[in-house]
Structures are given as structure tokens and as C-alpha cells.
Amino acid sequence: MRLHISIISYQGDGIETRSRSSNCSTVLHYKNRREMAKDLSEKAQQSKGDGDAMKILEDALTLCKFGKFHFLLLAASLCSIFAAMLVTTTSSYILPVAECDLKMTIMYKGLLNAIPFLGQIGASLLTGFLVDTFGRKIFLIGGNVGIFIGTLLEGSSQTYWMMLFIKLIEGISLSLSFSAISSMLSEFTPISIRDRVLLTYSGFTSTSLIVAALLAWASLPLPIHIVVWEGYFELHAWNVYLYICSIWSFLAMILYYCLPESPKFLLSHAREKEALEVLKTIYSMNTGNDRDSFPILSFNTSGTLKPTDVISLKKQLVNALVEVKELFRRPLIYRLLLFSFITFAGLIVFTSLRLWYPQISTIIENYSKNHGETAQFCVMITDYMDGLKETPSDVILTNITEPSVCVPKLSGTQTYMNGIILGFVSLMFVAISAFLVEYLGQKILMFIILILSALCSASLYWTNQSIQIAILMSATCGLLQTALSLQQNMFIRVFPTTLRALAVSIIIMVGRIGSLSGNIIFPILLRLGCMAPFITTSCIALGLACLVYFLPNVNKENKDTGDK
Known part of the structure; x- marks a missing residue:
């Protein structure tokens, strides 16, 4: 069963999450953050290989809060x-x-x-x-x-x-x-x-x-x-x-x-450890908790992708061009x-x-200055445009090269x-x-x-x-x-x-x-x-x-x- 955890709300000291799968929807209650962290970690490990790393990343961003x-x-x-x-x-x-x-x-x-x-x-x-x-x-x-x-x-x-x-x-x-x-x-x-x-x-x-x-x-x-x-x-x-x-x-x-660099960019380029460190930094800054208490311990990436920071520049450009086709x-x-x-x-x-x-x-x-009053919008615009038509097209602009003239x-x-x-x-x-x-x-x-x-x-x-x-x-x-x-x-x-x-x-x-x-x-x-x-x-x-x-x-x- 594929399981996706997303934080819904906090109620006092207790924490409520809602878990969804293809055939069930249940509400889970936790007494404290430590219990929630343990459960989230276990589920992240169980879903390893599912290809749901971005789902877990969204959960991680929710855990980090806004701060x-x-x-x-x-x-x-x-x-x-x-x-x-x-x-x-x-x-x-x-x-x-x-x-x-x-x-x-x-x-x-x-x-x-x-x-x-x-x-x-x-x-x-x-x-x-x-x-x-x-x-x-x-x-x-x-x-x-x-x-x-x-x-x-x-x-x-x-x-x-x-x-x-x-x-x-x-x-x-x-x-x-x-x-x-x-x-x-x-x-x-x-x-x-x-x-x-x-x-x-x-x-x-x-x-x-x-x-x-x-x-x-x-x-x-x-x-x-x-x-x-x-x-x-x-x-x-x-x-x-x-x-x-x-x-x-x-x-x-x-x-x-x-x-830091965007965690989504890092994760999309298979740099899981760096993305996790960035999230720990955000979590610590926003909540005041220790970095090591961050509930998400790993993303469920399959490990088949090679991090871009160890790939040559030429190979990165070639890979990027392939992705651009999509x-x-x-x-x-x-x-x-x-x-x-x-x-x-x-x-x-x-x-x-x-x-x-x-x-x-x-x-x-x-x-308004010239007529002492305002008129209908189009009357004022038309008056200006008519004034332009009366100006000869071959008007010679004032010479602005001399400071005394300009x-x-x-x-x-x-x-x-x-x-x-x-x-x-x-x-x-x-x-x-x-x-x-x-x-x-x-x-x-x-x-x-x-x-x-x-x-x-x-x-x-x-x-x-x-x-x-x-x-x-x-x-x-x-x-x-x-x-x-x-x-x-x-x-x-x-x-x-x-x-x-x-x-x-x-x-x-x-x-x-x-x-x-x-x-x-x-x-x-x-x-x-x-x-x-x-x-x-x-x-x-x-x-x-x-x-x-x-x-x-x-x-x-x-x-x-x-x-x-």
C-alpha cells in the first residue's frame, strides 16, 4: 500500500496528521513530536523506492513551518x-x-x-x-x-x-x-x-x-x-x-x-543529503528546535540517480538538453x-x-491650465492629438549641444x-x-x-x-x-x-x-x-x-x- 503523510493541524500538545492511500483515509493522532518523528521516519523507510520523494519533501516543508x-x-x-x-x-x-x-x-x-x-x-x-x-x-x-x-x-x-x-x-x-x-x-x-x-x-x-x-x-x-x-x-x-x-x-x-540552494532543485538532481541538510536548517531557524530532531530522516529515492555535483560539466549540459525536450x-x-x-x-x-x-x-x-476647466476625457485627448497634427512634420529640434540653450x-x-x-x-x-x-x-x-x-x-x-x-x-x-x-x-x-x-x-x-x-x-x-x-x-x-x-x-x- 502506498502511503503519503501530510501534516494537517496541531491541536495543543497533540499532533494530528491525515494519511491517504489508494483505498483508505485515516486520521492519526500523536502525543508529541518525538512519537510523530518516529512514525514518519518508519513510513519514509517503508515507502523507499516508491518514487515519492517530492511528496515527502512537501511534508518536510510543512514540518518546517513558515518562520x-x-x-x-x-x-x-x-x-x-x-x-x-x-x-x-x-x-x-x-x-x-x-x-x-x-x-x-x-x-x-x-x-x-x-x-x-x-x-x-x-x-x-x-x-x-x-x-x-x-x-x-x-x-x-x-x-x-x-x-x-x-x-x-x-x-x-x-x-x-x-x-x-x-x-x-x-x-x-x-x-x-x-x-x-x-x-x-x-x-x-x-x-x-x-x-x-x-x-x-x-x-x-x-x-x-x-x-x-x-x-x-x-x-x-x-x-x-x-x-x-x-x-x-x-x-x-x-x-x-x-x-x-x-x-x-x-x-x-x-x-x-x-x-542555501533550493531543496527541490537539489532533490531533483539526486543530491538528497544536501537537500536534507537545507531542510534541517530551515526547521531549526523556524521552530528553534535542534537540527537533529527533524522528523524526516531520508527521502525515498531509489539511489539509481547520480548526484549532479559529481558529474562533469559536459555531461550536465547534455543531460539538461535531454530534459528540455520534455x-x-x-x-x-x-x-x-x-x-x-x-x-x-x-x-x-x-x-x-x-x-x-x-x-x-x-x-x-x-x-485644465489652458482652458481653466476640465472636459470629457476624449475631448481633452482629441485636443492634444489635434495640436500634434498642426505641428509641421519637418520641425527642427532645438539645438541642445550648447549648455546655455538647453x-x-x-x-x-x-x-x-x-x-x-x-x-x-x-x-x-x-x-x-x-x-x-x-x-x-x-x-x-x-x-x-x-x-x-x-x-x-x-x-x-x-x-x-x-x-x-x-x-x-x-x-x-x-x-x-x-x-x-x-x-x-x-x-x-x-x-x-x-x-x-x-x-x-x-x-x-x-x-x-x-x-x-x-x-x-x-x-x-x-x-x-x-x-x-x-x-x-x-x-x-x-x-x-x-x-x-x-x-x-x-x-x-x-x-x-x-x-x-
Whole structure:
């Protein structure tokens, strides 16, 4: 009889577990942990050879509980997400104040915004394959080291082309770490709270938008001009802003260095003893008990696999390539295509709305100043677009090579406030979803959120107040981000450990292509009509809501075995 033990609850000093098999279901009661440890150890030995090592690992993670170790892991994830998001966010804040120092035209600004995404697209596939082959920790440390050094060099940039090249390197470094952050967090978390922890992780993205805006608001308006070597090395407020932003990647690098490798990765590569030592460390940190009192004494691995740390580098790469083929076979290939399409379509609308939000706010603000009142949303947008049509196409840009002529246009308070409001609204929706997901489930909650997003986007047509527009735009972006976060929680868990980072990298790569496409398509749609991009957003959200039906129910599939 195959027997699987999973901890259900603790009642006073007694401990209750529920054991399931193919033909029976019983509840076992233990007087204390020592008795439970003895029984679990015996059952682990009896089931040896069953191939249920991942089941026992899920039980072990439940025994470890959620505690100090996981807070340290969440802190590392927070810093790493901040570092990653700032790579793509800082440009939008420094473009106005650095245009004279770096002699940027409008085309140069667009290229600077896009170059980190190009770096990620180019490196995503390779880094995902390497993370699955050699582990999460080394790339989390290496990626953040690359971002830290890159941000310092970016802050020291004296020419546009130097900054452009470093932004490209930062994008590549970001791809090294980004696909491993969520995998690392998921593989350390007990299955009972995995959804909520991953949604908390998704909230870090929203928080990073708030932090980026606050740091920019605090540093960019300052009249800083430090001459270290006149004509060759001078520092301004935007240089200092980038130096400050580098602290997040430095902290992430230190925190990940102090953390162990993922036990699921170790076990999936037949490194049983190392995985067990990692679990003992977590157990000791979280419960305060001695390492040797950890109830699980062994995984029921058959012993036929050879640990990867004693296999040559060439052989590891060959074995990994063989495993990669499984990702492109049924049913994984269908799920990969479905998740990739949803991410692509979702990021087309989310990224374009998020990045165009400050511009739309500026249009509304300027209309109010020029006319002394606000009007219907489409009236204000159409007025701006008509103004662009009246501008000759062969306008010669002001020469910005002379310091006396070029005067940088500092961002107003409204620009920073918009970023903060958007971050808070997104964070609020993620927090609500983290509470509701346990009761509604991921698929039903994602369906509801996408319908609400479509309604908010379509409702913009009837607004005529700045506050209404701000709320609806923030709600549309926040709901879309929450839906994408729920979907991310699904695809992180649906792919096997040995293919997880590669699958995530492919999905992220396709999503980045969507981000680039959205920013090209949005202004084209805006020229077709005021509501064209927003109606398109609504239609895409409704289409994605229909596709939710075809997504897998991860909790139901992995109820007994845990994540693959």
C-alpha cells in the first residue's frame, strides 16, 4: 500500500496528521513530536523506492513551518525585485533632467527606454536553461552583482552611448536573476500557503513603483552639480539617484549569499543529503528546535540517480538538453503556449498603459491650465492629438549641444504622484487577491479581475474629472497586474522543477516582446481615435477572461503530490 503523510493541524500538545492511500483515509493522532518523528521516519523507510520523494519533501516543508527563514527569503526577493524593476523604471524619471547632460533627442530617449527589454529578450532562453541546470542561487547572486555594478557604472555615465551600453548589460543581468526569484521562493514555501506567499511576492512589483517614484521625487529636484574632473567626470542629481538605486541589488546579493540552494532543485538532481541538510536548517531557524530532531530522516529515492555535483560539466549540459525536450512535448507544450499567449497579450496592454499614464496625466493637466476647466476625457485627448497634427512634420529640434540653450524640464509633482498612486492601487488589489484566492481559487478570481479591468478601461469614455481618470487608469493597470500575478503563480507551479526556470524564461521573453509591441501600437491606436487604445484594452481583457477556462487548476492537480 502506498502511503503519503501530510501534516494537517496541531491541536495543543497533540499532533494530528491525515494519511491517504489508494483505498483508505485515516486520521492519526500523536502525543508529541518525538512519537510523530518516529512514525514518519518508519513510513519514509517503508515507502523507499516508491518514487515519492517530492511528496515527502512537501511534508518536510510543512514540518518546517513558515518562520524566520522565510522572512529572510522574502527580504531577499523584495530587494531583488526592487533592483530588477528599477533597471527598467529609472529611465522614465531621468530622461527629462538628463537630456541636456547626455544630449538626448526624442529618438534617443525611446531607445534608452527599450534597451533593457532587448537585453532580457536576447538572454532569457539561455539563462533559463542554465538556471535549471546549475541551480537558482548562483544566478540570483550573479545577476544582482551584474545589476549592482551596472547601476554604479550607469550612475557614472558621462555620455549617452555609455549609458545605453550599460543599460543593455543591466537587461542581460536582470534576465540572469529574474526567472529564478519566483522559482526560489516557491520551492521553499509550504504548499498550504504557497499561493498567498507568491501573491505577496507579486505585491513587491507594485511596491517597487512607489519606491522608484519616492526616490526620484526626493533626489532629482535637488540642485546637485559636483565637478570631479571638469569636462570629463561631473555628477548631477540623476547620477546620485542611480547611485541610490544600486543599494537594492547590493542588499539582494548579500541576502542570497546567506541563503542555501533550493531543496527541490537539489532533490531533483539526486543530491538528497544536501537537500536534507537545507531542510534541517530551515526547521531549526523556524521552530528553534535542534537540527537533529527533524522528523524526516531520508527521502525515498531509489539511489539509481547520480548526484549532479559529481558529474562533469559536459555531461550536465547534455543531460539538461535531454530534459528540455520534455518541455516541448504534450501536455507541457500546450500549457507553455497558453501561458505565453496570455502573458504576451496581458503585457501589451498593461505595460503600454503604465508607461503612457504620466503622458496622459500631463495632457489632462495642461488642458485644465489652458482652458481653466476640465472636459470629457476624449475631448481633452482629441485636443492634444489635434495640436500634434498642426505641428509641421519637418520641425527642427532645438539645438541642445550648447549648455546655455538647453534647459532641462524637471518633472512636476503630478508625475511623481501618479507613480505613487498607481503603485498603491496595484498593491491594494494584490493584497485583496491574496486574501480572496483561498476562498475563490485562482481561476475564478482571475476571471473576475479581468472582467473588472475591462469595465474600468471602457468607463474612461464617460469621465470628465482628473480624479476620476486617475482612479480608473490606476484601477485598470492594477487589476491587469493582479491578473498577471495570479497567472504567474500558476505557471511557476505547473512546470517540473528541472524545467521551471526555462519555462518561466520563455514566458517572460514572450511577455517582453508584448511590452515592446504595446508601446509601439498604443500611439498608433491613439491617432485612430481617443478611445481606440482603451476599447482595445477592454476587448483583450475580455478575451483573456475567456481563456482562463483553459488554464490548469494547479491546487487540484497537485493536491496530493505537491508541485512537480
